[in-house]
Amino acid sequence: xxxxxxxxxxxxxxxxxxxxxxxxxxxxxxxxxxxxxxxxxxxxxxxxxxxxxxxxxxxxxxxxxxxxxxxxxxxxxxxxxxxxxxxxxxxxxxxxxxxxxxxxxxxxxxxxxxxxxxxxxxxxxxxxxxxxxxxxxxxxxxx
Amino acid sequence: xxxxxxxxxxxxxxxxxxxxxxxxxxxxxxxxxxxxxxxxxxxxxxxxxxxxxxxxxxxxxxxxxxxxxxxxxxxxxxxxxxxxxxxxxxxxxxxxxxxxxxxxxxxxxxxxxxxxxxxxxxxxxxxxxxxxxxxxxxxxxxxxxxxxxxxxxxxxxxxxxxxxxxxxxxxxxxxxxxxxxxxxxxxxxxxxxxxxxxxxxxxxxxxxxxxxxxxxxxxxxxxxxxxxxxxxxxxxxxxxxxxxxxxxxxxxxxxxxxxxxxxxxxxxxxxxxxxxxx
Numbered sequence: 532x533x534x535x536x537x538x539x540x541x542x543x544x545x546x547x548x549x550x551x552x553x554x555x556x557x558x559x560x561x562x563x564x565x566x567x568x569x570x571x572x573x574x575x576x577x578x579x580x581x582x583x584x585x586x587x588x589x590x591x592x593x594x595x596x597x598x599x600x601x602x603x604x605x606x607x608x609x610x611x612x613x614x615x616x617x618x619x620x621x622x623x624x625x626x627x628x629x630x631x632x633x634x635x636x637x638x639x640x641x642x643x644x645x646x647x648x649x650x651x652x653x654x655x656x657x658x659x660x661x662x663x664x665x666x667x668x669x670x671x672x673x674x
Numbered sequence: 675x676x677x678x679x680x681x682x683x684x685x686x687x688x689x690x691x692x693x694x695x696x697x698x699x700x701x702x703x704x705x706x707x708x709x710x711x712x713x714x715x716x717x718x719x720x721x722x723x724x725x726x727x728x729x730x731x732x733x734x735x736x737x738x739x740x741x742x743x744x745x746x747x748x749x750x751x752x753x754x755x756x757x758x759x760x761x762x763x764x765x766x767x768x769x770x771x772x773x774x775x776x777x778x779x780x781x782x783x784x785x786x787x788x789x790x791x792x793x794x795x796x797x798x799x800x801x802x803x804x805x806x807x808x809x810x811x812x813x814x815x816x817x818x819x820x821x822x823x824x825x826x827x828x829x830x831x832x833x834x835x836x837x838x839x840x841x842x843x844x845x846x847x848x849x850x851x852x853x854x855x856x857x858x859x860x861x862x863x864x865x866x867x868x869x870x871x872x873x874x875x876x877x878x879x880x881x882x883x884x885x886x887x888x889x890x891x892x893x894x895x896x897x898x899x900x901x902x903x904x905x906x907x908x909x910x911x912x913x914x915x916x917x918x919x920x921x922x923x924x925x926x927x928x929x930x931x932x933x934x935x936x937x938x939x940x941x942x943x944x945x946x947x948x949x950x951x952x
Binding site: 546550551553574575577578581582586587590591592593594597601607608638640641 | 701713728802
């Protein structure tokens with residue numbers, strides 16, 4: 532998927548997030564990219580998503596970008612340990628991602644929200660990355 | 675992915691992180707402010723359109739489900755409940771204060787409070803409203819609707835502001851508890867938002883007799899540690915619906931709910947406290 536299309540999707544997701552369904556769709560996108568995509572793309576996506584999120588939330592410009600970049604980098608740097616793709620690992624990453632993101636942006640600790648977010652994220656993540664997981668397993672078998 | 679790959683990946687992250695910090699700092703400058711306000715307008719328009727469409731759709735669905743008459747009846751009853759709670763709260767406050775002073779003022783809320791009307795244009799963890807610094811809104815100002823406390827301004831932009839709700843888990847408000855229609859304060863405590871939905875009332879002495887149906891008001895005293903501006907006094911926050919004696923020796927706990935449907939608010943008022951010249 533080209534970067535422009537990704538940004539357009541992000542824009543629509545943010546509009547949905549701030550008006551229709553108050554769920555962290557932006558973080559879903561950034562975490563998924565951090566787990567699956569190329570390094571340069573992740574950084575730029577986190578940066579642009581953050582700037583857009585600040586516009587939608589009316590927050591100081593750059594605040595969400597900084598928060599998303601920290602989370603994306605942390606996830607990116609540990610993703611090599613996630614080759615097993617266990618549900619609990621993905622769940623924990625999403626849980627702490629949402630937890631810290633909320634704290635950095637709203638200074639709010641909300642475990643229930645983070646738990647719910649992690650559950651939805653894990654399901655979405657496994658649904659969309661099913662093909663890649665299968666390919667990886669086949670590749671391993673071949674090797 | 676090796677350590678070398680990670681080291682290589684650090685560069686774009688670091689550059690963009692520094693850029694974010696620079697942008698954050700540069701929002702003080704006029705040029706960046708102008709660019710921001712130019713971008714804010716189309717976003718504001720989009721959000722307002724989608725959010726009001728959602729509210730209209732929500733109303734239509736409720737009407738479809740329960741029928742036009744029942745819907746109107748429900749709305750009317752909800753409004754009556756709110757008005758009753760506000761009136762009985764005011765009555766308690768009025769009885770306590772000088773009646774002559776009240777007659778002179780002829781208003782339930784202090785005259786030093788100016789109200790800035792605002793429309794709700796978005797809802798995520800906080801409410802987004804369509805007024806900002808240009809309309810005189812500043813961070814820390816209290817937001818009300820139907821004379822009931824909604825929350826406090828968290829950040830104020832030029833044309834929009836975000837409101838942290840009373841149900842947010844980071845909110846702590848010193849409160850007093852009154853029984854509807856009775857004068858005097860029944861108890862004191864601290865209200866905490868609970869998972870964006872309910873209100874948890876703590877630090878109420880066991881010796882104090884609070885019951886279901888009692889009303890919770892902001893006390894206006896004690897600056898809470900996480901806020902720069904006090905919560906204004908005598909604003910209705912909610913109604914107690916459960917009291918737990920608990921195992922603690924000194925304090926008991928209670929649960930309350932906001933009398934407003936915070937998810938579907940349309941209009942709110944930002945309270946600006948002005949100095950009255952004598």
